[in-house]
Amino acid sequence: MGAARRPPGDDPLTPETAIGRFLRHVAVERGLADNTLAAYRRDLARYAEHLAAAGRADMAEVTEADVAAFLAAMRRDAGAAASSAARMLSTVRGLHRFLVEDGIVADDVAHATAPPKLPMRLPKAITVDEMSRLLAATDGDDPVRIRDKALLELLYATGTRVSEAVGLDVDDLATGEFVRVLGKGGKQRLVPVGGYARNAVGAYLTRVRPEFAARGTATPALFLGPRGSRMSRQSAWLTIQAAAERADLAAHVSPHTFRHSFATHLLQGGADVRVVQELLGHASVATTQLYTLVTIDGLRDVYTTSHPRAR
Numbered sequence: 447m448g449a450a451r452r453p454p455g456d457d458p459l460t461p462e463t464a465i466g467r468f469l470r471h472v473a474v475e476r477g478l479a480d481n482t483l484a485a486y487r488r489d490l491a492r493y494a495e496h497l498a499a500a501g502r503a504d505m506a507e508v509t510e511a512d513v514a515a516f517l518a519a520m521r522r523d524a525g526a527a528a529s530s531a532a533r534m535l536s537t538v539r540g541l542h543r544f545l546v547e548d549g550i551v552a553d554d555v556a557h558a559t560a561p562p563k564l565p566m567r568l569p570k571a572i573t574v575d576e577m578s579r580l581l582a583a584t585d586g587d588d589p590v591r592i593r594d595k596a597l598l599e600l601l602y603a604t605g606t607r608v609s610e611a612v613g614l615d616v617d618d619l620a621t622g623e624f625v626r627v628l629g630k631g632g633k634q635r636l637v638p639v640g641g642y643a644r645n646a647v648g649a650y651l652t653r654v655r656p657e658f659a660a661r662g663t664a665t666p667a668l669f670l671g672p673r674g675s676r677m678s679r680q681s682a683w684l685t686i687q688a689a690a691e692r693a694d695l696a697a698h699v700s701p702h703t704f705r706h707s708f709a710t711h712l713l714q715g716g717a718d719v720r721v722v723q724e725l726l727g728h729a730s731v732a733t734t735q736l737y738t739l740v741t742i743d744g745l746r747d748v749y750t751t752s753h754p755r756a757r
Contacts, residue, residue, distance in 0.1 A: 458504035459550055461494045468541045489537040506551050513556045532561040571710035572703055576695055583692035589654045594685045596650035597669055603643035605708030605726050608701040612677045615666035629727035637725055713738060
C-alpha cells in the first residue's frame with residue numbers, strides 16, 4: 447500500500463510535530479471541549495508510539511498498512527473495545543485529513559481503513575406500568591407540575607425527541623388532535639395526540655402558560671419556564687430525572703426513554719412498523735425495525751418463562 451507522499455520541496459514532518467499542529471487546529475478552529483481535546487491527545491500519543499515502533503519518522507512515509515496495523519494493535523494488544531477502537535480510528539483519520547487539507551501530504555492514507563463493526567445497541571424502553579408510574583409522578587396543582595405533566599404526557603403520546611418537544615410553538619398544535627413536529631433535517635411530520643396528553647396540555651395552556659408568558663417577552667413557544675422564556679432541553683432533562691426519582695425509576699430513565707417506550711408499546715400493541723416509522727420521523731424503516739427486535743426479545747422471555755416445555 448502506498449505512502450502518504452510529501453509535496454516536492456517540503457521538509458520532513460515528524461508524527462509528534464504533525465500531531466501538535468493538528469491539536470492546535472482543532473482547539474482553535476473547532477473550539478473542542480477540554481475533555482475532547484484530552485481524548486484526542488491520548489489517542490494520538492498511542493498512534494505516535496505505533497508509528498515510532500514502525501520506524502516512521504516522517505508523516506509522508508506513513509502507509510495505509512500502518513493505519514490498519516494500528517487499529518488491529520489497539521484491538522489485539524490494548525484490548526480496546528470496538529467503540530474505543532472506532533473512536534481512535536476517527537481521531538487518526540482526522541489527523542490525516544488535516545494533513546492533506548493543509549497541503550502537508552498529498553494522500554490520505556487513513557481513509558480506506560474501515561472502523562470495527564460496533565455491536566448493535568437495542569433501544570431501551572420501560573414497561574407500560576413503569577411509564578404510568580412515571581407520568582403519575584408529575585401529578586399536582588403546582589404550576590410547574592402542571593407544565594411538567596403536559597410535557598411528559600406529550601412526549602409519551604407522540605414519541606417526539608426532547609429537542610423537538612421544547613422546540614414546539616403553540617401554533618404547532620394543529621387541530622388539538624395532532625401536533626406538527628419539526629424533525630431532523632427540517633422535515634415536518636404530523637403526529638396524533640392521545641386524550642391523556644390533550645387533557646394535560648389543555649390544562650397547562652389555560653391554567654399555567656398565560657401566567658408564565660406574562661413574566662417574559664412575547665414568545666410563541668409552547669413550553670415555558672416560570673420566567674416566561676422557552677423551556678430548554680436541560681430543563682426538560684431535569685424535569686424527567688426528577689419525575690423518575692419520585693417514581694423510583696431514576697436508574698434507567700433518560701429523555702429518550704419516552705421515545706423508545708412510545709415505539710415499543712405501539713409495536714407490542716400490534717401497530718405496523720411502517721406506521722411507527724412515520725410517527726417517529728425515521729428516514730429508514732431499518733432504524734424503526736430495531737424496536738421489533740425488542741418486542742421479539744420480550745416474546746421470547748414470556749415464552750421461556752411460561753411454556754412448560756420451553757426449556
